[in-house]
Amino acid sequence: MTGERLPSWRPGPTRDAIIGYLDGIGHVPVEDRVAYIDNDGTLWCERPHYVQLDFFVDALRRRSSDDASLAERPEFAAVLNGDSVAMGEIGLAEIAAALAGLFDGRTPDEFAAAVDTFVDRYRHPTLEAPVGSLVYQPMLELLDELRACDFTVGIVSAGGTEFVRRVSPRLYDVPPELVVGTLIGYEFARDDDDRPMLRRTVSLMGDANEGEAKVAHIQAQLGRAPMIAAGNSGGDREMLEWAQANAHGGLAILVDHDDAAREFAYESAAATFQDAEPITAVADRLGWATVSMARDWETVFPQRA
Amino acid sequence: MTGERLPSWRPGPTRDAIIGYLDGIGHVPVEDRVAYIDNDGTLWCERPHYVQLDFFVDALRRRSSDDASLAERPEFAAVLNGDSVAMGEIGLAEIAAALAGLFDGRTPDEFAAAVDTFVDRYRHPTLEAPVGSLVYQPMLELLDELRACDFTVGIVSAGGTEFVRRVSPRLYDVPPELVVGTLIGYEFARDDDDRPMLRRTVSLMGDANEGEAKVAHIQAQLGRAPMIAAGNSGGDREMLEWAQANAHGGLAILVDHDDAAREFAYESAAATFQDAEPITAVADRLGWATVSMARDWETVFPQRA
Numbered sequence: 001m002t003g004e005r006l007p008s009w010r011p012g013p014t015r016d017a018i019i020g021y022l023d024g025i026g027h028v029p030v031e032d033r034v035a036y037i038d039n040d041g042t043l044w045c046e047r048p049h050y051v052q053l054d055f056f057v058d059a060l061r062r063r064s065s066d067d068a069s070l071a072e073r074p075e076f077a078a079v080l081n082g083d084s085v086a087m088g089e090i091g092l093a094e095i096a097a098a099l100a101g102l103f104d105g106r107t108p109d110e111f112a113a114a115v116d117t118f119v120d121r122y123r124h125p126t127l128e129a130p131v132g133s134l135v136y137q138p139m140l141e142l143l144d145e146l147r148a149c150d151f152t153v154g155i156v157s158a159g160g161t162e163f164v165r166r167v168s169p170r171l172y173d174v175p176p177e178l179v180v181g182t183l184i185g186y187e188f189a190r191d192d193d194d195r196p197m198l199r200r201t202v203s204l205m206g207d208a209n210e211g212e213a214k215v216a217h218i219q220a221q222l223g224r225a226p227m228i229a230a231g232n233s234g235g236d237r238e239m240l241e242w243a244q245a246n247a248h249g250g251l252a253i254l255v256d257h258d259d260a261a262r263e264f265a266y267e268s269a270a271a272t273f274q275d276a277e278p279i280t281a282v283a284d285r286l287g288w289a290t291v292s293m294a295r296d297w298e299t300v301f302p303q304r305a
Numbered sequence: 306m307t308g309e310r311l312p313s314w315r316p317g318p319t320r321d322a323i324i325g326y327l328d329g330i331g332h333v334p335v336e337d338r339v340a341y342i343d344n345d346g347t348l349w350c351e352r353p354h355y356v357q358l359d360f361f362v363d364a365l366r367r368r369s370s371d372d373a374s375l376a377e378r379p380e381f382a383a384v385l386n387g388d389s390v391a392m393g394e395i396g397l398a399e400i401a402a403a404l405a406g407l408f409d410g411r412t413p414d415e416f417a418a419a420v421d422t423f424v425d426r427y428r429h430p431t432l433e434a435p436v437g438s439l440v441y442q443p444m445l446e447l448l449d450e451l452r453a454c455d456f457t458v459g460i461v462s463a464g465g466t467e468f469v470r471r472v473s474p475r476l477y478d479v480p481p482e483l484v485v486g487t488l489i490g491y492e493f494a495r496d497d498d499d500r501p502m503l504r505r506t507v508s509l510m511g512d513a514n515e516g517e518a519k520v521a522h523i524q525a526q527l528g529r530a531p532m533i534a535a536g537n538s539g540g541d542r543e544m545l546e547w548a549q550a551n552a553h554g555g556l557a558i559l560v561d562h563d564d565a566a567r568e569f570a571y572e573s574a575a576a577t578f579q580d581a582e583p584i585t586a587v588a589d590r591l592g593w594a595t596v597s598m599a600r601d602w603e604t605v606f607p608q609r610a
Contacts, residue, residue, distance in 0.1 A: 179528065185525070223466070
C-alpha cells in the first residue's frame with residue numbers, strides 16, 4: 001500500500017473531492033495551509049456517550065462513593081441515576097459545568113494525571129475498545145495527508161480543552177497548543193515554598209466552544225483562518241462555512257454517521273446546539289464534501305494489534 | 306563559525322549557564338521541552354517606545370487628520386500632544402484600550418494588512434533601523450539553539466496578540482498559535498453573501514497579559530508549563546518563577562538593559578506593572594541567569610544586509 005493516498009477511503013466522489021482539492025493548492029503559501037478538525041464524532045466515536053463525559057461521570061461516581069451528599073445536587077443526581085429526562089431538562093451545558101466543578105482547585109498536572117488514569121483503563125461500552133481504537137482510521141490518514149501537504153492541523157472540540165489536549169498528541173500527533181475547546185479558567189496561586197502554581201476554577205474563559213464561538217475562539221487562540229475544516233454536527237456549522245469562505249477557496253468536510261453496522265447511525269446536532277436545519281441538509285445545500293461512513297470508508301476503526 | 310553555539314554571546318558565566326543547562330536535559334521527554342520568551346525588551350528593542358504603541362499612535366494620527374473630534378478624547382489628546390504627564394495620569398492600560406478601539410469592527414485580515422503596511426515603512430526613531438534590525442541577534446541564536454534541542458518555542462507579550470502574531474513568523478520563525486499576548490475579543494458576523502466573518506471588538510478576552518495573568522493565559526492557550534522562560538521586566542516575574550519551578554528543574558533568564566552605548570540602559574518594570582522590588586534584584590535573589598547586554602553580548606543587533 002506504500003504511496004497510496006487515503007488507503008482506507010473507498011474510491012468515489014468524496015475521496016476524489018478531497019484529493020482533487022489538495023492537488024489544486026500548490027500556489028497557496030504554506031502559512032495559509034491550515035485545517036481544523038472537530039474531535040467528537042469527526043475524529044473518534046462519540047456514541048453512546050462522549051468519552052470526556054464518561055471521564056467526568058466516572059470521577060463523580062468515585063467522589064460520590066466518599067461523599068454521599070454529592071448525589072443531592074440535581075445535576076449529579078440525574079447523572080448518577082442515568083435519568084435522561086432529568087438530564088434533558090437540566091441541559092448538557094449545566095451538567096458539564098457541574099461536572100467540571102469536580103476538579104475545582106486542582107492543578108493542571110493533577111487534572112492531567114486523572115485523565116491519564118481514566119484513559120488507560122477505559123473500554124468503550126459496546127465496542128469494547130480502548131481509546132486508541134475509537135479513532136477513525138480514514139481520518140487519521142486524512143491528518144497524515146494534510147501534513148504531507150504542509151498543512152498545520154488543529155483539533156477543535158466543544159468538550160473541555162485540557163482533556164482533549166491530554167489525548168491529542170498520542171491519538172492525532174497534534175500538540176496541546178493546537179487544541180481549541182471549551183476553556184476552564186485558572187487562578188494563579190503560590191505553593192508553600194512561594195513558587196507559582198495554577199488551580200482550575202469553575203468559570204469558563206470565553207464561551208462554550210460551539211457554533212459561532214468556535215470561529216471566534218479559533219481566531220483568538222490560533223490566529224489563522226482555516227482553508228479546510230471537518231465536522232459532523234450542527235455545532236460545527238459556522239466553522240465549516242468559515243472554511244468554505246476562505247479567500248483561497250476552502251473545503252468543508254462533513255462526516256455523516258450512516259453506518260449502524262460498523263458504528264452508529266444518527267443525525268448529529270451536537271448535544272448543546274440545535275439547528276433548525278439538519279446539518280446534512282446544510283451540507284447538501286452549500287456543496288460541502290459529505291463523507292458517508294457506510295459508502296466512503298473501507299475501514300472505520302484501526303486494526304487492533 | 307559553523308557549529309559554534311550562541312556565537313554572538315561572549316564566553317562567560319551566562320553563556321555557560323545556558324549551554325550547561327541545555328546539555329543536562331537529555332533525559333527530559335521532548336513534549337516537556339517548552340520555552341516561552343517575552344517579546345518587548347527581551348527579543349527586540351522596546352525603547353524609546355514599544356513598536357506596537359507606535360503602530361497604534363500612527364493609526365491615531367492618520368485617523369485624527371480625517372476626524373479632528375478624536376483629539377477631544379483625553380486618552381488621544383495626551384498621545385497626540387506627547388503629554389507624558391497626562392499619559393502617566395491616565396495610565397498605559399487605559400490608553401492602550403482606547404487605541405485598540407481604533408480598530409473596532411475591523412476584520413482580522415484588515416488589521417493584519419494595517420500591521421503589514423506599518424511594519425514595512427517603520428524606522429526606529431533613534432536607531433533608524435527597520436523592524437528586522439531591532440531584534441537582538443543573540444536571542445535569535447538562542448531561539449535556534451532551543452529548537453536544535455527540540456524545544457517548542459512560544460512568544461509571550463503584554464502587547465496585543467494579533468500584532469505580535471503578524472511579525473513573529475518573519476522575525477522569529479514562531480507560528481501564530483504559539484503567541485500569547487493581550488487578546489482582543491471577536492464578534493461573529495455574516496457578510497452580504499451570508500458568509501461567516503469576524504470583527505474586532507473593544508473588549509479583551511481575558512486580562513491584560515502581564516504578571517500573574519501571563520502564567521494563567523499561557524496554560525489556557527498553550528497547555529504546557531515552561532522549562533525555560535526569558536523576560537526583562539516586572540511583568541515577566543511570575544512567568545520566570547513558574548519556569549524555575551518546573552518539575553524537571555527550570556531555567557529563568559533575565560535580560561538586563563545595561564548597555565547605553567549600543568542600546569538603552571534602564572531598569573524595566575513594564576509600563577503597566579510596577580513591582581516593589583527591581584526585577585534585577587529578584588533575579589539575583591532567586592538565582593536566575595541574568596544577561597548583561599553590555600557584558601554578555603558581543604553583538605546586539607543583526608548585521609544589516
